[in-house]
Amino acid sequence: MSEPARVLHARLHLLDRQVVRESDDRLLCKVDDLEVQPGDRPYVTAILSGPLALGPRLGGLPGWLMTETDRLFRGEERPGPYRIEMSVVTEIGSAVRVAGRRQDLALERWLTRNVVSRIPGAAGTEEQDAPESTLRVRERWEDRPDSMRLGGLLGRTVRGPSGEVAGDTVDVRLVQDGPLLAEVQQAFRLAGLLIARRRAGQLFGYERGPGLWRPSLLGALVRRMHGEIRYAEWDQIESLDDEEVRLGVAWDRLRSTADL
Amino acid sequence: MKKLIAVTLGILTAFGGFVDIGDLVANAVVGARFGMSLAWVVVVGIIGICVFAEMSGRIAAVSQRPVFDLVRERMGPRAGLVNLGASFFINVLTLAAEIGGAALALELATGLNYLLWVPPVALVAWLVMWRVKFETMERVFGLAGLALVVFIVALWQLGPDWGELTTQLTRPPQDEGVPTYLYYAIALLGGAMTPYEVFFFSSGGVEEKWTRKDLVTARANVFVGFPLGGVLSLTIAACAATVFMPVEAEPDSLGQMVLPVAEGVGKIGLGVVILGVFAATFGATLETALSSGYSLSQYFGWQWGKYVVPGRAARxxxxxxxxxxxxxxxxxxxxxxxxxxEYSLVFSAAALPLTYLPVLMIANDPDYMGEKVNGRFSNVLGSFYMVLLLVVAVAAIPLMLATKAGQ
Known part of the structure; x- marks a missing residue:
């Protein structure tokens, strides 16, 4: 265990990546959001997908439409998004690969059964449904009200100890040194927040070292739009209430991203 | 022959951009009205699409990620959704036009009204997408589209005044206003660099299961297909400049647009060119219809593609x-x-930066590309084109309104 724990930026390396099933390379879904177990040392517990994960991240009218349409078709009392435990993730690269015999999302199954299988020449529809016995263990995707969504931490206003606006959250830094998940791998712990001085949306990866600011014109432009970028460790954050982030220390005492 | 077959994806993609129904007629109109004075725009377009198609092909080969996957991944769900809305709208509009174009080519061949040909064309196109293997589809329609090369023969047979054509390169005609000239310049550039070309090209690379070993194939596709498409569109303009410009006629239909070939090569040439027009528009039908499926599926992370059996990619x-x-x-x-x-081209010009920006960013990201990141040359060109596309995106719709779409 001497090698250093893996570090990821949630928005840059995880959110919105393609999820692929390890066994047969089937494209399953996108990482629409991440489920976080709150606490003193919060960590990522699951990948969330489907309209109920994407809708809240989109926000506005399209997000609301997406969420409500999905609710209409769901039977559960408190429906939640499609959920993939982080413990089955085997690789995080240009795609996120997951182990196990995971079912497709409901829309794909419904369309296969009711539309595509009725068109002549539709091969492959019979592979769709798993045998009855595995269907019974299918998890119900119910909402977990005690958990937190990582997407909700992005784009929040950050205030200093005396209440002045310090900046905007642009990404969440994750370090893989959290508690063991299903006794197979360590969880990604939320180590801190990347904060940009000006509200300018995403960083597109240009928060990383200067060697990666290419093409240089674009790198310079994105960094200029954001102003100074600093990094707040989790214990430098006092509270996360009211859709805002309150820092426990002054802006000047935060680390610069150049030291990361 | 084997080498030629390996580049049919590039040819099919490029023909959908440079010589689909809108461009076939637009090139002839431009040639008749402006002579060769807009040829430089086509050259700028060829270089631009080559730069970005090369990047997207390289990304597809190295990381197996197609373009719309990257759009969502790098731009985030909101900007991605805006791009999806615009691209999908343009795709369906263009698809409608291409079905109509293929039907018009059949009308020219048979004399039967094109509206009667629309349902069969659409049905056959859908059957091809439903059941025919991607490689077969790409080869048949890519190679058949090569029949349009007859325009080059026709130009040579017409024996134009080459000196006159060369002078036109730098001298726009005096009787056309500057805004109209710029409007057509944007329409030509938008046609050359339409977003569905990179959606289709990079997804096609994934469909063909490209890996790092196929980087040479990917490049060959780019550097054969797109310049060939561009040269054809220049030839169409030159033919029109030779035949229509001296008599101040303006071709406004497919039937008139193929006249220079009939004049230069005769009846056989006319038959060949109609086949070529049909193959190019039918190929563009497939390209735009599949692109609409690719872009929507890749945004939401659905299983897509013809490399799995149809029942396994229901959405x-x-x-x-x-x-x-x-x-x-x-x-x-x-x-x-x-x-x-004509209208969808101008709207697509407005959506261009949102598609090409993430391609440029990912092509520079070593997490994806390892040592295959962009070199300085690609980056300088890529940055230049990003600035150009931003200008075009801002100017497109105002120019369309100001010139009443070039009238």
Missing amino acids: FHVTVLASVIVATALILTTIDPIKVT
């Missing part, structure tokens, strides 16, 4: 089918297919 095939039905209905309203592409 993708339902999207393609629905797009074909909507487009067919649209064209059956007797709306003019050529007008439709």
Whole structure:
């Protein structure tokens, strides 16, 4: 265990990546959001997908439409998004690969059964449904009200100890040194927040070292739009209430991203 | 022959951008009105699409990620959704026009009204997308589109005044206003760099299961296909400049646009060119319909593609089918297919930066590309084109309104 724990930026390396099933390379879904177990040392517990994960991240009218349409078709009392435990993730690269015999999302199954299988020449529809016995263990995707969504931490206003606006959250830094998940791998712990001085949306990866600011014109432009970028460790954050982030220390005492 | 077959993806993609129904007529109109004075725009377009198609092909080969996957991944869900809305709208409009174009080519061949040909064309196109293997599809329609090379023969047979054509390169005609000239410049650039070309090209690379070993194939596709498409579109303009400009006629239909070939090569040439027009527009039908499925599926992370059996990509095939039905209905309203592409081209110009920006960013990201990141040359060109596309995106719609779409 001497090698250093893996570090990821949630928005840059995880959110919105393609999820692929390890066994047969089937494209399953996108990482629409991440489920976080709150606490003193919060960590990522699951990948969330489907309209109920994407809708809240989109926000506005399209997000609301997406969420409500999905609710209409769901039977559960408190429906939640499609959920993939982080413990089955085997690789995080240009795609996120997951182990196990995971079912497709409901829309794909419904369309296969009711539309595509009725068109002549539709091969492959019979592979769709798993045998009855595995269907019974299918998890119900119910909402977990005690958990937190990582997407909700992005784009929040950050205030200093005396209440002045310090900046905007642009990404969440994750370090893989959290508690063991299903006794197979360590969880990604939320180590801190990347904060940009000006509200300018995403960083597109240009928060990383200067060697990666290419093409240089674009790198310079994105960094200029954001102003100074600093990094707040989790214990430098006092509270996360009211859709805002309150820092426990002054802006000047935060680390610069150049030291990361 | 084997080498030629390996580049049919590039040819099919490029023909959908440079010589689809809208461009076939637009090139002839531009040639008749402006002579060769807009040829430089086509050259700028060829270089631009080569730069970005090369990047997207390289990304597909190294990381197996197609373009719309990257759009969502790097731009985030909101900007991605804006791009998806715009691209999908343009795709369906263009699809409608291409179905109409293929039907018009059949009208030229048979004399039967094109509206009668629309349903069969749409049905056959859908059957091809539903059942025919990607490689077979790409080879048949890529190679058949090569029949358009007859325009080069025709130009040579017409024996134009080469000196006159060369002078036109730098001298726009005096009787056309500057805004009209710029409007056509944007329409030509938008046509050369339409977003569905990179959606289709990079997804096609994934469909063909490209890996790092196929980087040479990917490049060959780019550097054969797109320049060939561009040269054809220049030749069409030159033919029109030779035949129509001296008599101050303006070709406004497919039937008139193929006249220079009949004049230069005769009846056989006319037959060949109609085959070429049909193959190019039918190929563009496939390209735009599949692109609508690719972009929607890749945004939401659905299983897509023809490399799995149809029953295993239900949402993708339902999207393609629905797009074909909507487009067919649209064209059956007797709306003019050529007008439709003129408008969709200008709207696509506005969506261009949102598509090419993430491609440029990912092509520089070593997490994806390892040591295959962009070199300095690609980055300088890529940055230059990003600035150019931003200008074009801002200017497109105001220019369309100011010139009443180039009239």
